[in-house]
Amino acid sequence: MLEKQSNVKAWLYLLPALALLSVFTFYPLFNAFLLAFLKDYVYGSATGFVFMDNFKNVIADPNFNQAVKNTSIIVFVSVPISVTVALMISVLLNSIKKFQGLLQTIFFLPYVTNAIAIGMAFAFIFNESYGLLNLMLSWVNIDPVDWLGSWETGMVSLLIYTVWGGLAFKIMVFLSGLQSIDKQYYDAARVDATPKFRVFTRITVPLLSPMIAYITVTSFIGSFKAYRTIVGLFGPTVLPAGTLPDESFITIVGLIYESLSKSDTPGMVSEAAAASILLFITTLAFTIVNMWVSKKRVHF
Amino acid sequence: MEIKLQDLTKIFQAKDKTETVAVKSLDITIPSGKLIGLLGPSGCGKSTTLYMIAGLLKPNNGRIFFGDEDVTDMAPEDRGIGLVFQNYALYPHMSVQQNIMFPLENIKVPKDEALVRAQEMADLVGIGDLMSRKPKQLSGGQQQRVAIARALVKKPRVLLLDEPLSNLDARLRLQTREEIKRIQRETGITTIFVTHDQEEAMSISDEIVLMELGEKRQMGEPQDVYDFPNNLFVARFLGTPPINMYDGVISKKNVLVNGKAIGTTKGADGEVFVGIRPEGYIIDKDGPLELTVYMVETIGRDTALIIKVPNTENDTFRVIVDASERIKPGEVVKMKIKPKKMFVFNKETGELIN
Amino acid sequence: MKRLFMLLLVSVFTISLAGCITIDDEEIDCELYPTHVDCLEDIDPTTSEAPGIVNVLDALPTDEIIITFWHVYGQEKAALLNDYIVEFEALYPNVTINAESQGGYDELRNKTILAITSNNTPTMLVGYPDHVAGYLNGNAVIPLDDFILDDTFGVDITDFIDSYIEENRQYQGGYMYSLPYSKSTEMVVINKDIFDANETALTAAGVALRTDAPYTWAELDILAGILVGNGANQCEYLINFDSAANFFINSVRQWDGGYTNSAGDILVDNANTLAMLEYVQDRFEDKTFAIPLAWDADYGSANFQEGDSCMTVGSTAGIKYNVPTGVDAFEIAVAPVPQYDLDNMSAVQQGPNVAIMEDTTDAERLAAWLFITYITNAENTAKWSMLTGYLPVRYSGYDSTIYQAFLTSPDADYKYESMTANAAFLQIGYNDYDPAFAGRVTSSGARLQAEISMKALFAGNATAQQAIDSILSQLGVN
């Protein structure tokens, strides 16, 4: 990095983005923080300030513990798996010649696939009596499982679905990163008789580390906010069909949605804001750790 | 390790199916322990040749031998070569030490031994005190040495260098080429190095191979090639300032330029090119050539006379004479030619006649 | 420097926020907001005195009036609505009505809540009672009583179906904040071919096909004994209930158990509700009753058409989905929904009402009111009903010549709609509405828990007591 500080110029380059972000991102963010400390806010007016009440209400929600549990599992299981799988696919895809274009196109297709179609397809994959997954399991003599019928199996399905949902973007980012790695490094590694796996771990991964850091940080942030994928799989009740709410797949953002859906009731928007702040603090702490770790490992 | 290239051919196919012959039926034998420069203008196939020797490119035809061993179908990692890339291809995320040790790790050299060997090699190339730095904290010359150390550390049978000096500034280039020569002498590894810079090639190579359009034009010790160019291309390519090329005629074993005989030849009568090295002129008031001096450049011990000669391929020629000769612009000087500095070429084939 | 910048940033935001959120714990100024809930005295719905809180103009002003009407109707119904608008605009040339679909009910409600916050509301909108209850938290809709009782522009409120009026009067103070518009109820669709094939057995058991009166749950047991099974003229399940929530709520009423009230109290913790759930669970187990979960579906219509259930209970507005098509099509009959106790009959009523927003001028309010009375007049409510599957909101709508013709001798194209309307008509006397409330616990939240419990009961994942406990704990009742 250059030594010279160029304050004025830098702010000039930042101006267009910051101007828009101030109005449409920072201002709402500050507003959300403010809302969390208002009393009985509804329809733009409140009766005063409170300190912790809205936060206490969030924690007192009967589904709060369930939401924390679900969110944690999704975050800490799906992200490492999806990043690893996407990285493997990208590297292998980048290494082949025949059918490369065709396969790339297929891997990007989820981006242009309609959400209803995705929901339907997964309903078909996970269906107990005629689903694709059970069909495949029957080949290895495993009895059919009602994948969407309970929390445990539902979580497995959800994780598969979540990994699937994130693959396209991650592959796209990794491929664009791989494309910008100088090919000479690979020639050098070949001449030095580097085994394929070592090329991957010692050269590709470090050289791709800015992109891996990006994907890791944004995926963690994204999966802390998981909810829409769950609605896609389990419907708006986020419940395996025919179970009671103690098997719910509610997440923190689910709680926020629920509160927001009652925004015509005094205090509910503030509760949503309070829950957002709790999520924000958790995610921020985690992201700082994440970036601190990656700063040590990312070489650029 | 002697390296033998037999009938080596490489054809590249573009997306629109047009084919380019990069290397054409190349036969070269590189004696063991020598430093060989592959020299030629850009696009002549020299890097392609190097990459085929490295195994990074597969020839369409022909064989490559290391000693008696046919390595044509061998993967690069099995050939036992060290390769220094034009941009060095140092791994940016590894320190100098890690970069140098990397090839050793691949062949599972124990860590203690690897550390010692890396240090030895770093000392050999003179960067022993920079081991903990990252490549981007190094100057171009230092990076270049790291690249050489990395190539040498696994004791390769052959060292290949791809335009290793092109990214360096003039002073550093001079210094580094001596360094390369020294390292090569000390290690005794057969070394091939690719360059488009004739001075570079001539100054450090034991032998040079001149290539044009994918074909070998001449091979030999630098001075021999300079003194006895086989053909028009070699004569033109080597030498700074370049050779002066006249249209001439052979008539009864005499070489005539502008109707004046300037020397003799064995060749048959006909139109020819006559090349005279700038240092091949002697001032002689009985000389057959009458030259009008256009400008005078004095460079140290030599003086270059710039002569305008109309209707030749580049109409300014340089003639180098001793600095003691006081000649002014506008003067007409009579010259004769040193016999060994005149080359007569067939106008069609470009072959030397002499 | 950095600190100064942050300080500046914070102060800028604080200032800008001040313009957006008002902190206000003072008393409501009733002179300024005469229609605010806190300013209204409770009224007696039976009195014919106008409360005098909304100013009804003597005549519609002649200058241009633009009305925005937010609804949820897709292309077909929107086109129909547009016909009414064209007619209305011909009657009142200075009035323009912009009717805009907002997508679904949730989108409409969410947008309205934000629009109220930013004072950008439309003139009028359609909405469910719980939506209106929520808008009332922001004092955003006006009571219509002054219009209803107005000498010039008023309507005969006794002409509206009583239970619809009750639904629209359930809010605080007993005011009427909305007028019924697109109402529906449930009915049962019967696979007539199967009933006919078993005619002898059914007649012998005293449960022959009947559409002029509801079956009782006891009769359903008898029907199940004959019709449920794997035989050629049998079904896997006897009767499917499309809406598990409605099934729960309506059954509770029929069993005289408790569900909720307009104050937002959760009343499911009682012996009758428990008994009902246990009874239903037994019927789930012996395949007398089913819900669409049986086929992993949202609605049972496709499986009813497949013959998987002999009867299916669904919304009157959804009859077309239950009419079999294709080569295996069978004949259907439509009857009132089954009742547990003929002395305590109940059928759900649902569908949106229409309300006028507070943030409007007197002229706009009057024009909107005129439009509401226009689309709900006898002829128009009848036509709207015939074409959409909803039900007339006025007795005079039922009595109109066109509707009578539709009920008694329908066009071949409207045969099933007519059957449905006849069944619905029989239930007019005992339709019940779902109490609406918007608070930390909402009436729609309660519905959702009722549905979840019913499904868990069906799937065998909960006992009746667990189902009740789950509702209580989810709705924050300990």
Add this chain to the structure above:
Amino acid sequence: MEKIIEKLNLKEFWKDLKKFRFTKANVRTIAVYSFLLLFAIFVFIPFYWMILTSLKTLEEIETALQPSLWVKFKDMAFYNYYSALQAAPYIRYMANTVLIAFISTVGTIVTTISAAFAFARLNFKGRDTLFLALIATMMIPGEMFVITNYLTVTGLGWASPFTQTFPEAIMALSFPFMTSVFYIFFLRQTFKTIPDELYLAAKVDGTSDFKYLRRIMVPIASPTIITIIILNAMGTWSAYIWPNLVTSKEEYRLVTNGLRNAYTQNQGIAYNEAMAAAMIVTFPLLIVFLLLKKYIMRGVSRAGTKG
């Protein structure tokens, strides 16, 4: 068709197949292709499902006990596409969407490139703090922003239910999406992989920062920039909640509104028609995507020209 086959190089593939031997390298190749193929199928299923469903009859969807994996050509219900086209004014919606996508993408590219450049290359006070603050904004669910942004947009008078004009609708629809922290972060990472030497060299040559950005950074980062363009366009294409909120007239809305509003009515969604509509809407995107894909995959070679 022939062209496609030619492109796939099937002939050569068969030739290679004939020469096939079980060497270690070949086994590896088989493993690689199997792995990729497996995931490709996994990823492809929903897309296939979309096409398949769009060609089935409603009867088949509703009554088949097991959904069939094929539709015979003669049974294909192309009629679904016709009905879908009738369900909403898609031409108008697509025109709106293209316009909004264009405006917001141009805006996004300009703001993103310049901000990412500042974060990646320029040294200024508070850079890391500001950058973390930017990333932090991604940690609040978008719905919390919607509330305030709606108030902002209506406060600016762009979304009045009575008087909204088309230009106001365009501003309301595009302004909040003319920049993105997510993309700034993405592009900054790409910019960071470009060696400093290039910047220093440019400085030595007297190149201004702006010229350097335009002539060197942008071309090198073009795969990422194209990726951002595609993602941003897709975002506009599938935007639903915001367009529904801030448009007062149905004709100002975007394709996904048309799609959702036409097919979320009542019970018994006609899935086949819904999928046909989705295909119609997806098709232009697919074309754009395929056209741009080669630019992402063009690759950036930084090696010098060789002899």
